[in-house]
Amino acid sequence: MPGRLKSSDGPSEAVLVEGILRRSRDLPAPRMAQVILIAALLCYVGITALNILSAGVEGLALAAAFGCLGAVFALQLLHSRTSTQRVPTGHRALTLGAQAAFTYLPLIALKSQWGAMAGFLAGSLLLLLPPRLGWILYGIVGVSMLVPPLLEGRPVIDSVYLVQTTLLTGLVTFGLTRLSELVRVLHESRGELTRAAVTRERLRFARDLHDLLGYSLSAIQLKGELIHRLIPAHPARAMDEIEDVLAISRQSLADVRRVASGYRDMSLEEEIASAKSVLGAAEVDAVTDIRMGEVSSPVDTVLATVLREAVTNVLRHSRAVHCEITAIEEDGLMTLSVTNDGVTDGYRDTSPHSGSGLGNLGLRLRAVGGELTVERGPGTLFRVVARVPAHGDVDPDLDESDEAAEGERSWLLA
Numbered sequence: 001m002p003g004r005l006k007s008s009d010g011p012s013e014a015v016l017v018e019g020i021l022r023r024s025r026d027l028p029a030p031r032m033a034q035v036i037l038i039a040a041l042l043c044y045v046g047i048t049a050l051n052i053l054s055a056g057v058e059g060l061a062l063a064a065a066f067g068c069l070g071a072v073f074a075l076q077l078l079h080s081r082t083s084t085q086r087v088p089t090g091h092r093a094l095t096l097g098a099q100a101a102f103t104y105l106p107l108i109a110l111k112s113q114w115g116a117m118a119g120f121l122a123g124s125l126l127l128l129l130p131p132r133l134g135w136i137l138y139g140i141v142g143v144s145m146l147v148p149p150l151l152e153g154r155p156v157i158d159s160v161y162l163v164q165t166t167l168l169t170g171l172v173t174f175g176l177t178r179l180s181e182l183v184r185v186l187h188e189s190r191g192e193l194t195r196a197a198v199t200r201e202r203l204r205f206a207r208d209l210h211d212l213l214g215y216s217l218s219a220i221q222l223k224g225e226l227i228h229r230l231i232p233a234h235p236a237r238a239m240d241e242i243e244d245v246l247a248i249s250r251q252s253l254a255d256v257r258r259v260a261s262g263y264r265d266m267s268l269e270e271e272i273a274s275a276k277s278v279l280g281a282a283e284v285d286a287v288t289d290i291r292m293g294e295v296s297s298p299v300d301t302v303l304a305t306v307l308r309e310a311v312t313n314v315l316r317h318s319r320a321v322h323c324e325i326t327a328i329e330e331d332g333l334m335t336l337s338v339t340n341d342g343v344t345d346g347y348r349d350t351s352p353h354s355g356s357g358l359g360n361l362g363l364r365l366r367a368v369g370g371e372l373t374v375e376r377g378p379g380t381l382f383r384v385v386a387r388v389p390a391h392g393d394v395d396p397d398l399d400e401s402d403e404a405a406e407g408e409r410s411w412l413l414a
Contacts, residue, residue, distance in 0.1 A: 030184040037080060037176045044116055044169055045073050051113040061109065068106045072117050075099040079124040080177040082184070092128045099124055111148045115162045118145055119169020126174040142167040209256070214312045216252040219278040220245055222315060226281050244277065265297055266304035268336070272325060275311045282315055284340075285322045293329040295390045302364045303327070303336045306372070306386045309361055310338035318342030318382065334390040343382035361386070368392035 052065050075095060078084050084092070103121045106114045122141040126134045145166045149158040223245045230238035272288055279286040295303075307325070314320050320342025327336050362372045370388025377383060 030180070030187050033180040033183040037180045038077070040172060040176055041073065041076055041080075041120075044119065045069060048114065048116045051116070052110060055110065055113045057110070065106060065110060065114075068102050069117070071102045072099060072120055075102065076120045076124060076173065079127055080173070080180075082181055085128060096121075096124060096128060107148055111152050112154065112158065112162060115145050115148055116165060116169060118142075118166045120173060122166060122170025123173025123177070126170065127177055138167075138170055141170070213252055213255060214309065216248050216255065218312050218315045219248050219274075219281075220252075222278065222282045223248070241281070244281075248274075266301045268292070268295075268300050268304045268307060268327060271304040271307045272327065275307060275325060278311065279314070279323055284314065284320050284342075287322070287324045289324070289326040289328070291328045291330075292334070293390060295329065295334055296392060298368050299334060299370075299388050299390060299392050302368050302370070302388065303334065303386060305364060306336055306361050306384070307338065310384045313384075314338070314340045314342065329390050332390050334388050336386045337383060338385075339377075339381065339383040341380050341382075343376070343380050 048069060049066070052062070052069075057065055075098060078095060079099070084095070099121050103117050106117075118141055122138045125137045125141065128134070129137065142163050145162045146159040149155075149162055223241050227238045227241045227245070230241065269290065269292065272290060276286045276288060311323075314323055318340055320340035323338065323340045325336075325338050327334070329335075365372050365386055365388055368388055369392045370386060373383075373385040373387070375383045375385065
């Protein structure tokens with residue numbers, strides 16, 4: 001059955017990664033986000049402390065009030081930690097119960113002067129409980145603050161003000177804690193994305209080395225074996241083959257330099273001529289049909305790479321006697337076909353690291369809007385066909401995610 005890899009739509013992972021890194025560059029560091037959260041909590045604690053002092057509380061009552069204030073602050077810091085939000089439900093219920101006790105018991109003596117601390121409890125409920133239950137209890141805590149001013153005989157407006165202050169404090173506590181967590185997660189994600197970008201570049205480099213050097217090294221190996229056979233009886237012809245080996249090795253060195261610099265322009269017509277020479281050295285009868293018009297440089301490079309890999313497969317993974325190479329441009333569509341008659345059931349190159357280039361070719365063709373087809377014909381016939389718009393250009397949104405890697409694995413099983 002033929003297999004196809006087609007170009008995908010939509011922004012790629014690489015583009016999204018670049019956008020995230022660019023937009024997150026000016027965000028505060030996680031430590032700074034934590035400092036902002038703690039400073040905000042200290043401000044609320046300071047306001048309550050001033051209220052207590054202004055109420056004239058003295059002696060043991062003042063010490064007890066400040067002790068309860070410190071306990072509420074410590075419990076709120078505990079509840080604002082990410083790790084606390086993942087602890088078992090029973091442990092969270094215990095700490096919330098303690099915070100509720102330190103919130104409501106001082107109200108008996110301090111009344112409205114202590115009311116702001118209920119905002120911390122409201123925020124903790126939102127942080128530690130499931131959303132529906134958390135919001136219900138958040139509202140109940142806010143409404144409960146209607147009572148202290150009324151017990152003191154204060155106007156209703158004071159009760160409304162205390163409710164509003166409590167609810168606002170809860171929202172600020174909840175929001176700053178969540179934002180602090182988001183900043184931390186985003187900075188961790190930036191590190192992971194950076195590592196992924198490095199890995200992607202390593203994969204690109206390895207893929208390019210495979211596509212560019214696999215063919216050249218196979219050709220050098222074959223010509224070396226041919227030279228070894230020719231030296232005793234045909235030394236003059238052996239010298240000609242040595243010249244070819246030197247030319248291929250020089251081209252391989254240039255290919256490595258192009259890979260390192262990121263430029264990999266190649267010519268399909270030159271590769272076809274080289275392929276005929278290498279196939280001839282391997283005693284494979286090569287027939288070519290070239291009817292090319294003008295093609296864009298990216299398409300020319302991709303098709304030359306496809307031809308290299310296809311010829312490498314003929315040399316290393318088959319026992320071909322005949323090989324047909326066609327390159328035809330028709331109605332703006334460029335079609336490259338490489339057919340050989342040497343595939344055998346179960347045959348694989350037994351050398352280590354024998355290659356996985358068809359998946360690489362699928363990725364390259366997809367980047368210029370093309371597709372790759374691999375077909376098993378009758379008998380020992382095997383065909384690789386690449387179709388691509390003659391004037392296609394590289395798609396910057398090429399998706400090289402795990403889906404592409406899975407596609408490569410499927411090609412290896414073809």
